Structure formats: structure tokens, C-alpha cells
Amino acid sequence: MTPDRKREFVPAPAALPTRGRVLVHAATVYDLVQPFVTLGQEARLNRWLAQQIHLPAGSCVLDVGCGTGLLTVRIAEQHPEVQVTGIDASRPMVDVAIKKRARGNCHFQQALAEELPFEDQSFDLVTSALFFHHVDQELKQRTLQEIMRVLKPGGTLLIADMDRPYTALGWAMSWTAWKLFRQPEIKENMDGLLREEIVRAGFRGLREIAKFSGYIRVVEAQN
Numbered sequence: 001m002t003p004d005r006k007r008e009f010v011p012a013p014a015a016l017p018t019r020g021r022v023l024v025h026a027a028t029v030y031d032l033v034q035p036f037v038t039l040g041q042e043a044r045l046n047r048w049l050a051q052q053i054h055l056p057a058g059s060c061v062l063d064v065g066c067g068t069g070l071l072t073v074r075i076a077e078q079h080p081e082v083q084v085t086g087i088d089a090s091r092p093m094v095d096v097a098i099k100k101r102a103r104g105n106c107h108f109q110q111a112l113a114e115e116l117p118f119e120d121q122s123f124d125l126v127t128s129a130l131f132f133h134h135v136d137q138e139l140k141q142r143t144l145q146e147i148m149r150v151l152k153p154g155g156t157l158l159i160a161d162m163d164r165p166y167t168a169l170g171w172a173m174s175w176t177a178w179k180l181f182r183q184p185e186i187k188e189n190m191d192g193l194l195r196e197e198i199v200r201a202g203f204r205g206l207r208e209i210a211k212f213s214g215y216i217r218v219v220e221a222q223n
């Protein structure tokens with residue numbers, strides 16, 4: 001076997017190098033756990049997010065931090081005429097997504113949110129669900145700038161993530177997750193920092209369009 005041929009078989013790393021909290025070992029149980037984490041709202045949230053999308057046939061959507069593709073596939077199912085791509089830094093998450101959810105208009109690949117492997121202005125809309133509380137302030141900003149770069153002019157950003165909780169249970173869950181996982185990125189979101197970073201990245205018309213589960217807020221903005 002030549003050295004060149006050996007190089008062809010180097011397996012993809014389980015997690016691409018990033019300060020983001022990449023879920024590697026959770027991949028096999030993620031789909032079972034997520035309905036509990038969202039207080040039974042996982043399917044409703046992702047279905048609702050997909051319903052907010054109104055794009056002409058042939059449009060392209062990117063789902064950042066797609067995990068096992070729960071939102072990605074909802075969009076692909078509800079919009080069969082649109083091409084949807086999900087990216088995640090975790091090889092096991094992407095493997096589950098491909099195995100369970102890849103289809104004609106639904107694609108997955110391992111990639112970093114802060115270094116998106118796509119051409120400028122290649123997507124009409126970028127979504128992200130429950131990803132931004134996995135990255136710190138600087139990576140939030142770098143990711144938002146990358147999203148801005150790959151979005152077409154006038155394209156839409158649609159994010160559902162942890163934010164300032166609005167129920168007692170939401171406060172309890174967010175506070176517990178912050179302390180239990182020792183995840184300051186969650187506290188940043190609880191303090192409303194993600195919305196500040198979206199504006200700082202240059203997005204226009206930021207508005208909150210829905211709330212779920214006592215601790216998730218959905219926001220929309222344009223580039």
C-alpha cells in the first residue's frame with residue numbers, strides 16, 4: 001500500500017477541533033432524550049419552525065448545529081422543493097442524521113459552524129435550533145458572521161435557542177443546566193447575549209416571533 005493510499009483511509013475525527021461543546025457520546029440517545037429536554041415540545045417546535053419558511057422552489061436552506069437532523073428533516077419534509085443541508089461538528093451526530101434522515105432534498109455533513117465550508121451567498125435561509133448555547137461569545141459572533149457571509153442578500157436567519165427564561169420552570173431548567181454542565185455559554189444566552197450578538201454581526205430587523213418550553217425563544221432577522 002502506497003503512503004498516498006494510506007492517507008485516503010484516515011477516518012474523520014469524532015469531533016472537529018473547536019471550543020464549542022460538541023456532542024459525541026450523546027449521539028445514540030439524543031433523539032430519545034430531546035423530547036424530555038424540551039418538555040415534550042421537540043416535534044411541535046421543529047414543525048412550527050419549518051412552517052415559518054416560505055421560499056420558492058429551488059431555494060437552499062442551511063441548518064447550523066443540526067445534531068441528528070430533527071429540524072433539518074422537518075424542513076425537508078414540509079418543503080420538498082427546497083434543498084436543505086445540515087452541518088454539525090460531531091461525526092457521530094452526523095452519522096445518525098445521515099442514517100435516519102438523509103433523503104433527496106435533505107443532506108448532512110460534518111463541519112464547523114464558525115468555518116462554514118460553503119461559497120458566499122449560497123443560501124436563502126439559515127436556521128439553527130439549540131446550537132448557540134453550545135458556543136461562547138466569540139464563537140457566537142464568528143458563526144453569525146459566517147452565516148451572514150453564506151446568506152444571499154435579503155436572506156433570513158431563523159434561530160430557536162435558550163434565552164431569557166419566561167416561566168419558573170424555564171428558569172429552573174436553565175439555571176440547573178448552567179450549573180450542572182458548568183456551561184457559561186448557557187448563562188450568556190439567559191442574559192440575552194445571543195440577540196446582542198446577532199445585531200452586532202449586522203443583521204437587520206431582529207424580532208422575537210415565538211417562545212417555547214419556558215426557556216426557548218425564536219428570533220428572526222435579515223442580512
Ligand SMILES: C[S@@+](CC[C@H](N)C(=O)[O-])C[C@H]1O[C@@H](n2cnc3c(N)ncnc32)[C@H](O)[C@@H]1O
Nearest residue numbers: 018020021022023065066067089090112113129
Ligand atoms: C443541543 S444540539 C442541537 C441539535 C439540533 N439542532 C436539535 O435541535 O436537536 C447542539 C449541537 O451543536 C453541535 N456543535 C457544538 N459546537 C459546534 C461547532 N462549533 N460547530 C458545529 N456544531 C457544533 C453539537 O455537536 C450538537 O450536535
